[in-house]
Amino acid sequence: MINKQVEHVQAALEGVKSGMTLLLGGFGLCGIPENAIAELVAMNVNNLTCISNNAGVDDFGLGLLLQKHQIKKMISSYVGENDEFERQMLSGELDVELIPQGTLAERCRAAQAGFPAIYTPAGFGTEVAEGKETREFDGKMYVLEHAFKADFSFVKAWKGDAAGNLIFKGTARNFNPNMCGAAKITVAEVEELVPVGSLDPNQIHIPGIFIQRIFQGKNYEKRIEQRTLTPKP
Amino acid sequence: MINKQVEHVQAALEGVKSGMTLLLGGFGLCGIPENAIAELVAMNVNNLTCISNNAGVDDFGLGLLLQKHQIKKMISSYVGENDEFERQMLSGELDVELIPQGTLAERCRAAQAGFPAIYTPAGFGTEVAEGKETREFDGKMYVLEHAFKADFSFVKAWKGDAAGNLIFKGTARNFNPNMCGAAKITVAEVEELVPVGSLDPNQIHIPGIFIQRIFQGKNYEKRIEQRTLTPKP
Amino acid sequence: MLDKNGIAKRIAKEVKNGYYVNLGIGIPTLVANFVREDIEVEFQSENGILGMGPFPYEGEEDADLINAGKQTITALDGASYFDSAMSFSMIRGQHVDLTILGAMEVAENGDIANWKIPGRLVKGMGGAMDLVASAENIIVAMMHTNKRGESKLLKRCKLPLTGVNCVKKIVTNLAVIEVTPQGFKLLERAPGVSVEEIAAATEGELIVQGNIPEMTL
């Protein structure tokens, strides 16, 4: 067993520098690497390119990095519900590249799996395809999209072990598995670090080979964006 | 919940006709759809194109279809350990297309996921790439390989429910998940059909949306090809 | 004239037995409330759940269980969770049978715009571009006109497109319309709405053939 465990978030983020490109898991505030984001704020690195489906909200998630102007460019599929984001974008302080959600997922997976590029139908005929190669297969048009190239990938899992094996929970899974192994170094934070051998090998979502560092996360807030309820009968 | 359960293997294979292209899961004899293969033999359909990593052994797996000359063409990555296969291939009775194992997996996944084709480095500079488009990305050469187009996909899982959700076991997983949803109709046979709601949604390997028919398999032989042992101390 | 729930109720009639359905944010989300109880349907949400159930009771909400609108939800028996790549395999691979989504504009040729108003609002396309580029069966749920009273059914979209030649049917507060090679074909009128009112609210070519029935809900 190859041991990937590091003691704390500081050790996990060693080597992160200003100007780097980062992949960050999560959908909205669900399944985001809260500890890694807090440490990026503390490290005060800037000029970051962040690839993440969303940009957090004003006071949580990637919004914390936006507040401190640490992000130079965001690559996302949906960036609503964030006033500071909108302000920085419209003022031109922040460079924003919006791409289809499935394209985002698959450009991560391409990087993980060693594919240089993929052909997807998403965005054909729209401004997303401008300047990109398009091609017909069987009468349908596709856009060539390239694998991401990132320095660090930050993911958050439910359970993990020192071998780097990960299990995600519910819809907090989202982009996290696809970002594992999609950057030079993948850092996983987990709600519960369990002893090696206690996870059923049949139920592991991401094998440890995709992970370089893993640590026990702390103080998860797990904020809910839209608390929608059914009235009790 | 959309009910995919059918009563028996005959109902599951309804519509299979001579001349069709079939995807069949399994690696060697591990995780093969034993019930579906037996029924294909009983149905006596022929001129089949079978896409499967291996071709079984002389008296089991796809070897049973070979014995009866039901297969016109095999698309596989490895076909050793099967004398009848070798005889039919060298005599020209059987058309054989050998492709890299990772390419086989990914051409299935492309069909499942709606990708028309993929660029893989496997086979570049070899006869596998002959007549195919090749292309450079970042100084490395890749071969364009197309998604499979198949009529039926036959997979075997460990546990499943009437909604079509599947869980595989150990290395019997192999190509089975990648073939789900990669043909017009996917038929899953399971060792244990469990009540809907009894599988943990977090542990399902293949969601039911990829499956059209599921049935409780019978009389699994699960033959071992190479029984290798460590002497007891 | 229909309200948002009315639109959702009418669209619910398009949901057939055995369908896997992806519902967009807004009016489409309401459709789930009106699907007949005697048919088998499963809802997919592109953030990673199949078999989505209703909102949870108070105290049972789970931060790790949301839909693509970031709302807390529940999972029904037979549900499954999966990653984003697999979620879009379901969508791109055309395993989802029906996609219902909102729009800012729809054009005669089936083009749709729903993700960006240049210089004013850029929320992003989320999964919409994948959905409209992949789905065989796309229904748009929207008001017939925008807040300034301008038609949203146009000859050509003015806003940046989400997808081309993809919308098959439109259900608005005024009408049910099929997108055909010839243009918008009027299928049904909302209760109490005349063909003339619909024509007046439609900028694109409106095809009216024979008697147009009032919709039943």
Next chain:
Amino acid sequence: MLDKNGIAKRIAKEVKNGYYVNLGIGIPTLVANFVREDIEVEFQSENGILGMGPFPYEGEEDADLINAGKQTITALDGASYFDSAMSFSMIRGQHVDLTILGAMEVAENGDIANWKIPGRLVKGMGGAMDLVASAENIIVAMMHTNKRGESKLLKRCKLPLTGVNCVKKIVTNLAVIEVTPQGFKLLERAPGVSVEEIAAATEGELIVQGNIPEMTL
């Protein structure tokens, strides 16, 4: 001169702490028996296991747990199972650190042939083409000559290729050889084997610089 176990033993010295290793069928499989106990290594088998352990004891074999050679195996603590697409994501994505495989022929330029003898034997490439096209670090384990005494280290491969310009190192019963832009560079001699014997058994250009040490095992 080394026997098969000797070749495996020498290759085991190339396995470093923290390596994920894919072992081919034949001599490469034996390498696992000789890896130092004090380093952390995990073995991947492309049919879908990471953290492969030794063969099981009698009565503990499981038809659902095999390696790519179809042999019954065990799983160590920390192991995981996965599908074929993910398995080749590990390989193609260069997450596997070292690939050790057998060969029928290797050429001076790093080309390798190991899957087909036209008209005589066609077993197929299995995962070998993916492995050699993707791995940064490929070691070939083989006998220096074939059964007819002909060299397997050639100027150009004669058999259909498995991959081009990919082999980095070769360990045979006679020698350890590095594949360089200039040709086969002799690094070590097997115990009791002379440089002349190695040169005689090598058809391709053999580069001999300085004193060639005898290998230690």
